[in-house]
Amino acid sequence: MKVIQLWDKAVRIYHWSQLLLLVGLWFTAEQGYLVVHQVLAYSLAALLLARLVWGFIGSDTARFSHFLQTPAQLLRMWNKAKHGIGHRGLSGYMSLTLMLLLALQFLSGLMTTDDVMTEGPLYSAVSSDWASFASWFHHNNFNLLLALIAVHxxxxxxxxxxxDGVLSAMLHGKLQTEVQQPKVKSTGWYLLLVLVFAGIFALWQGMALYQQW
Known part of the structure; x- marks a missing residue:
């Protein structure tokens, strides 16, 4: 048995930041702090988009190709999946589902309004029917997210x-196993991606948010 670096810092930064930001998004929505809610939403979106890119160019265990298997592979490799490293088997699909639902949550939020002061930047670009659907989806999709997070x-x-060390590995990144050390990429590249996406959002909506403050 040896100790390997299972999760890079990028995966762990995204994982725990996502949790904290979701709590903040829920609280600000409940309290009506909608400007802060939008700032947190753009922050999470920047982290999420960077994580999606990291799923193609990041460390081995962060890549979608590492943990997404076809249904046939799931059946054939069930025992191996249980003893593999990283998000294997159904947990890989759970991770991707949560990311996609978060992306849809963000997109639907861009098309909603509180009918008082705040409108999403895409609200005026869609029909009233689409805006109504987006508002319905934004509310109910969050409940679905909460249910899946509870399962997680x-x-x-x-x-x-x-x-088995899986839970603690998300804290310090290390796991005791017989599996060979996977390739780990520098976290700096992930943080650069986050800054790029955050900068794009700031250029797009920064002034509008400042004027609403």
Whole structure:
């Protein structure tokens, strides 16, 4: 047995920042702090878009090609998937589903309004029917996200009780295993991607948010 670097810092930064920002987004929506809500939404979107790019160019265990398997592969490699490293088997599909739902949550939020003061930047670009659907989807999709996150938390707790190191690996990135060390990329590239996407959002909506403050 040896200790390997399972998760790079980019994956862990995204994972825990996503959790904190989702809590903040829920709180600001409930309290009506919609400008802060939008700032947090753009922050999460920058992290998410960077993570999606990282899924193609990042460390081995961060890549979608590492953990996404066809249904046939899932059936043939079930035992191997259970003993592999990273997001293997169904957990890989759960991770991708959460990312896609977050992306749809962000896009639908761009087309919604609170009917008082705040409109998403794409609200005037779509029909009233689309805006109404986006508002409905934005509300109900968040409930779906909460349900899937609850399943994710339960799965993490199961790993914690099994003491297989999977849960703690998301904190410090390391895992004791017999598997060979996967290739790990520099986290600086991920952070650069985050800054690029955050800069694009700032140029697009920064002044509008400042005027609403």
């Amino acid at each position: 938390v339960v799965a993490a707790l199961v790993h914690g009780f099994k003491k």
